[in-house]
Amino acid sequence: MSDGTREIEALIDAMARLPGLGPRSARRAVLHLMARRATLMAPMAELMGHVAEAVRDCARCGNLGTGDLCAVCADPARATGEICVVEDVADLWAMERGRAFRGRYHVLGGVLSALDAVGPDELRIPLLLERVRDEGVTEVILALNATVDGQTTAHYIAEALEDRGVQVTSLAQGVPIGGELDYLDDGTIQAALRARKRV
Template sequence: MAQTPLDDLIALLARLPGLGPRSARRAALALVQKRQVLLEPLAEAMADVARNARECLVCGNIGTGERCEICLDPKRDATIICVVEDVADLWAMERAEVFRGRYHVLGGTLSALDGIGPDDLNLPHLFARIDGDAVSEVILALGATVDGQTTAHYIADALEGRGVTLTSLAQGVPVGGELDYLDDGTITAALRARRAL
């Protein structure tokens, strides 16, 4: 049986994170059934993104020009850089609407098992930004995984003696979290990061 355009669409959708073959079929069916409301605008938006989206030359965010909207915003504090693993983490920080500095996307974390070393990440550009700009603080907003913490330690060692304050996001009990449902590592991190009330 020949592959149809609908089969191709389903196969492509199934490759997206969070979608398996069954979810992809449901999504494709919804798109086709609502062609004018969903499929055609989605196709136009995807074509526009394919033509215009690019990586920001300064921070690594996704934008439509050489510099993203965050890097171009004069109201942002250029003296504080928040280091994140990937663009999804940057977008999560932006959703919270509490950070008003600039970002730096590493493009991953160090991982000996996966063969990812310092040269595979956007680390040289980070160090150049810190040395070249008037950066006073670097916030490490990396995951509490082994690879995330290895990367944080590597960056901390590399920044030693450069006159920049190095901080990291607090880790521990999430808002609304109950101790009974937390793993031992989270409880340990929360206890170590305790503060006076």
């Protein structure tokens, strides 16, 4: 095997570790990049180097930004009494796309998981409790995924905040707008029934 092939295989192995890419998808992506070295691969490599140097975690919430505080935390127009707790930055960005929430966020960096040995101290839960204490927070909105680990994490946070005089809420779960009952799983239908309201 030539040196060039080893380097390409190393790049394929690295790409295959990305979420959503397996070895075959990574191989296709790398070969696509190799065929367009000047127009795609070189500019992408330069951008990745720049992002790796310039972007960091927000010291307050865990979002990404180029300063100590992200754009959300630095925005004085954001409501300071509400914190929306999310699992990761992708969830924060999804919430921002909806433009419905004007408070601040807290990125946990994962969820509690006994199988993966992830406890509260491996997440940003202690920092969340500090923020609730120090920032005059009146409501914590738990926007965690409806998985077993997500719900376990939500329950843990709700219990930790029980005696702190803060309202703890969670996002409603159930039938999505435009959704048809026939296509929904049993858990979604059960959650929608539990969250039903008067018309």
